[in-house]
Amino acid sequence: MLALLMVASIEGTIRFSQVSRHQECPLPLKKSVPNSPPTSQNFPYFYQLNNKYDPYGSCLLTSTAMVLGCLGKTVSPDSLYLEFQKRNLDRFLHSDIQYLLNEYEIDDNWSTNHQWSRVISHLKAGYPAIFSGPVSFTSRGHVIVLLGVEDDNFSCHDPYGKFDGTKYLNKPEAGKFVHYSRELIFAQSAGGSATTWAHLCQPHQPLKRVIGDENCSQQFKNKVRLVAKKINCDPSDLMAVISWESDGTFSPSKQNYAGSGATGLIQFMPHTALALGTTTQVLAQMTALDQLDYVEEYFNMIDPAKLKKSLADLYMAVLYPKAIGKSLNYGLFTTPGIAYQQNSGLDINRDGTISVSEAVAKIQARFI
Known part of the structure; x- marks a missing residue:
């Protein structure tokens, strides 16, 4: 459940000046949205x-x-x-x-x-x-x-x-x-x-249910929709990725079990946090709503020409950006190796190689 982020391979200039621009305030009470088009x-x-x-x-x-x-x-x-x-x-x-x-x-x-x-x-x-x-x-x-x-x-x-x-x-x-x-x-x-x-x-169309989504506020789900629109992906897919990476907690301070220092909603690595102008320590102190701004900015670092935003590419962008666009049989990590050890839970058939399809299967399994 480690986001092994290869920042050095990502092209583009990082600009991040409005992280806390929007103040999160409760909305006034309002009528529910009709299920059918209005008359x-x-x-x-x-x-x-x-x-x-x-x-x-x-x-x-x-x-x-x-x-x-x-x-x-x-x-x-x-x-x-x-x-x-x-x-x-x-x-x-x-x-x-x-x-x-x-x-x-x-x-x-x-x-x-x-x-x-x-x-x-x-x-x-x-x-x-x-x-x-x-x-x-x-x-x-x-x-x-x-x-x-x-x-x-x-x-x-x-x-x-x-x-x-x-x-x-x-x-x-x-x-x-x-x-x-x-x-x-x-x-x-x-x-x-x-x-x-x-x-x-x-x-809004209903989001698909994912494991742990009861830990999310409606504001969080709404903001996931907005981030997904900006990075051109399915918001339910983004919810599933966050569910897996945060072990269903949707916590901005969630730490990686393997001791890599990865933290938060998509398990930001320490060097990735630095590339975004922050640290994992600061990220861990944020609200989940504020950390979604960094999730958006992380995806904005990736060359959009390389990212089709399918579920497979969306997760590869988090786990191993070099594998974006690769076939489902493509091998990501093999044993021995630190990357394999830190992600060994993805090796479903235990053959010593983690493929794209095995990694994506873990995300697909988050839908309920």
Whole structure:
């Protein structure tokens, strides 16, 4: 259960300046996410000029609150504004919008280059999207919520009112379920009718159960989802790797049984911790939530061209990065040798050689 990290073989520059940027605070009570796509009756509307805080600069925040409402979460734009302040988040930074939506158990597929066909399919499935363009609707740019597609029109919640193509009608109900033509919407998009800026939002899909996941808070599981999205892997696979490496404890201070000094969620080796700008002693004192930032940064050290993020490659990235992309029969460690001794529990058939398939079998066995 040792993460034998070959840092010297990993290419790339390490940058890690925002380890504790996000403050972990309990979220207010909220309704549960519906199991099926929302209906139009579930789409609440907020008029941004009614907001107490920055009414003329809160279209993105107001649109985020409306999307949360569409997906079963009860939150006002003003309470969301205060939550961003409390957590030291930037309400204009899309990665922070994505971070907070994830905390509300909402999957946010954010891109500046979504194909419109992808967006329309998302809307037809019954889920909302946050939409804008660089100079859309107003000279400063504006953000609205796309709710669906009807014939040649998009059904929208526009937090600023109703846009007629040249100017706005600013009234509290004017932007509710407003219909904008495809031509109008495409004209606001930086990519025209081909691509667009959008947050595609829907409830989290359930994680697969793994051994020891009862030791994890919901916040931890939500953050695993966010890390998995950033490193482009299946979050359930990442949970399984952490379950194995931490012996089901999900503890940031878990020590390796073989005495190698490996520590934590993915058993950071001492030299790996140094490469990440920290030490195993410091890692052991962190919360599991904070240590997930270092898990993310570790994977970011690995050349993405070498890492397909299958379950096998994901675990090889932790155990032995030189084996990424190798066949399942590839031999990792043989006896005699310190690496074999420290990982002998992986040698299922006891033939003196640990193969990729044997190592991955241990991860697959974590699913319950």
